[in-house]
Structure formats: structure tokens, C-alpha cells
Amino acid sequence: MKALIVDDDLALADVLAFTLRRVGFQVVLAHDGMTALERWEADDPDLIVLDLNLPRLDGISVCRRIRAVADTPIIILSVRGDEDDIVQGLEIGADDYVVKPFSPRTLVARAQAVMRRTGAPPSAGPLTVGELELDPMRREVRIGEATVHLTGLECRLLETLMASPGQVLATDYLLTTVWGPAGASRDMLKQLVRRLRSKIEPDSAHPQLVTSVAGVGYLLELP
């Protein structure tokens, strides 16, 4: 899922980006109203987090223009005291609002609530690489004729590997992507790789799908 964050406060925008990335969003940034519209057009985000006080084109106008042609969920950010802005934003079509200052947890909760309320549940589409077909919502991977059930972390690892088939993904990258920035240990990744291999490799003692690159990381072999 992709989120577009629009805020002229660069530091805050970065914090917001970090927060949403942490829970799985891809994030695109814009720091003024015009760029917001451009990015919205170019990136087709699933969610827009929109500050109301912006240079070049104010947040209300951005919200109005987007809402005129799309259903993209919009959360507006406002300063305490700007209740008129909030009301106006909501009237124009924003889906929810958050008042600064707020905790990251609040934003995440609102983002997830808005995603739930305004559309189908966030169902990732299937991923196919060669004879592997992964359904992240069902946590099932089909290998030719066989269907294998994966756990949450196994599914996440395979999804990450399948997103870049043939590319070596560094250990640190996998630790962050699968477990989040709070991190994890090499031990955990080793175990997870082992578990995944035991489920999908014809012979996990001689892996053909998920292979290791010593000192670098792992990759999903191209078919």
C-alpha cells in the first residue's frame, strides 16, 4: 500500500513517513500543494495524509480537487484550534483528521481505520515467480500443483524475496523488511530461512529456490 504524505514541515513529513513505513506502507512525500497533486497523479496512492497549511496551493484546495475525481482516502492534519478547517475539510470529503501534535500511534490507527472503512480490506494481490504463486492474504503459496501454508513471517520473507526475484537482498534489508526497524538478529533470519526452505524446497539441504550469498544475504532464484 502506498501513502502520499503532504506537509511543508520537512522534519514532520519525515517522521510521518517513517511511521507509516513502519507499518508496511510505501511512502511518497510532497511539501506543497502543487507537488501533492502531481505526486497523487503520478503515484496513485492508496492513502493521502494531508496538512492543511501548505505553500503554493492550500490543503483544502488539494483535498477538493482530489475528491472531485477520486475516492482516495484522505486524512487531514491540522493544528489545534483550526476547527473550521477540519470541518471544511471533512465537508469537502476528507475521511478523517488528526490534530497536531499527535503520537505516531494515533496516525497509524487512523490510517488503518480509514483504510478499513473506505474500501475493501487491504488485500495484496498474488505474486507469481516461475512455479511459485503466493497469496499473501491466505498465506498460501502454490508450487506447481502443491499448496503450502505459511506462517506470518514466512509469508513476509517469501513476499519480500519474490518482489525482487534474482536479486540478492542483503541480510540487514531482510531483517528490517520482515521484522521492522526495531530489528532482529541474524539468528532469527537464519531460522526463518530454514523454516521457509523446509516448506518450499524440494530438498532443503540443497536449496534451489531460496539460495544464500555468503556475506551478503539471500535471493529467490529466477526460474
Next chain:
Amino acid sequence: MKALIVDDDLALADVLAFTLRRVGFQVVLAHDGMTALERWEADDPDLIVLDLNLPRLDGISVCRRIRAVADTPIIILSVRGDEDDIVQGLEIGADDYVVKPFSPRTLVARAQAVMRRTGAPPSAGPLTVGELELDPMRREVRIGEATVHLTGLECRLLETLMASPGQVLATDYLLTTVWGPAGASRDMLKQLVRRLRSKIEPDSAHPQLVTSVAGVGYLLELP
């Protein structure tokens, strides 16, 4: 479905309540603007029928406050001649209006039209998936030849599952959709799933219709 009726005329409020109960609504009453807001918060109604001339807080303000944070369908009641009020109410976000005096039939028609227009849960038509045919109004599901009566929550859960057959619906999504934004607990969903299964599954110990995806949620299997 629950309706909140707000009118300082007690007798009229009772008539309205009776009218809507007759067509299947649960009804909550409030006789002034402040109580209306309280009841709206506490009862999370699916529809609000709102007189504009109210003590303590007028109907326009009530409408504005509710509309600022929610999509609840609102029908405003007004006296002939108060066209400015009606226009203002609609601008603020009311969905429809009824001018006193009016017949009960008119109110019902408007209520149902508003529910349909604003995308409220499709209470009208039956849902069919495979051998399951759900009538939300009767709260009955037909499974082949057998007809089973469901409770309110059971019906809501099944309706939600049937709206996206074959798709895994996340636990949080189901909690919000079935119980509303106030949320609920996983325990409640577990129990509800159990009750629904006990009513519709051939063998609820081995569910074939409503199946679980560990760590994700539940789905209605495609036929």
C-alpha cells in the same frame, strides 16, 4: 438498524418512533440537541431523524457536529415555510428532509431512500453465494432446502463475508464492520464465528463454509 429520532414534541417523537419501529428499525429518542449528541455517541445509530427547532442546541448545530465526524444518514424535519433552514441543513450535510405535517408513509419512504442512497448496508435484496441465500431483512439464511434463523450479529457477519466470497477478511476489518467503529474484541468475534458456524455448517468442528486463516481472519469459501 437503529434510528435516532430527535424532536422536542414528545407526542410527535413517539409517533415517529412507532412508524420506524413498524418497518424494522430500532429507535432511540432524544428531545433536545444535547441529548441527541449524547445518544448519537452512545448508540451509534444508522439513521438520524432530526427536528431543527430544538432546546439546548438547535438542529442545525447538531447536524453540523455529527456531519463533521460521521457519515450517518440524516433526515431533517422542518415546518412548512422554513426553507432557509432546510437549505442550510442540506448544505451542512443532511441527506434529505421532510416537511411537517407529513404522513408516516412519507417518512418511511424517505428513510429507506436515504439508507439506499448513502450506501448503508444493503438491507433490501437477498445475497446468494452458492447454496447460501441470505435475507437480511428476515435474518434468515437458506442453505439448500433448510432455512435457518440468525441473530442480528450473526446476520451481519454472514452478510459481510458473503459480500466478498473467497476473500480473506482481516479480523480488524470484521470487528469494525460488524460492531462498528467503537470496535470489539477478538473474543467476541471468535464467539460469533462459533455461533454462526453452529447454525450453518454441516459439521462446525470441520468448517467448510466459514473458514479461518490463522493470524489473518476468516473467509466464506467459494462454492
Next chain:
DNA sequence: TGATTCTGTCACCAGTCTGTCACCATTTAT
């Protein structure tokens, strides 16, 4: 008003998942 049904809450259970530790063989660095 009393009876019945519905719902939320708590407890218990079996099975699964995950992190952690230990051990080992191989590779890399000193």
C-alpha cells in the same frame, strides 16, 4: 412481568509460532 434469547466475558485447552541457545562445518580475517 416473566420467560426466552442474545451477547459479552472468562476460563480452559491443544496446536502452532517464534525467539533463543547450542552445536557444527565452512569460510574469512588476522
Next chain:
DNA sequence: ATAAATGGTGACAGACTGGTGACAGAATCA
């Protein structure tokens, strides 16, 4: 040559999850 690092393997304990049962209070019905 030796020590350190790396990747692979096994095992186990605690946490988590989904399922089940039971009961009390709330809501509904007659």
C-alpha cells in the same frame, strides 16, 4: 595456523491463536 565470522541444523520454552464451554446480565418477546 589460529581465531572469528558465517550459514546451517536441532531442540525447547514461552507466547500466541483459534476453538470450546459455561454463565450472567442485557435485551427482546409474549
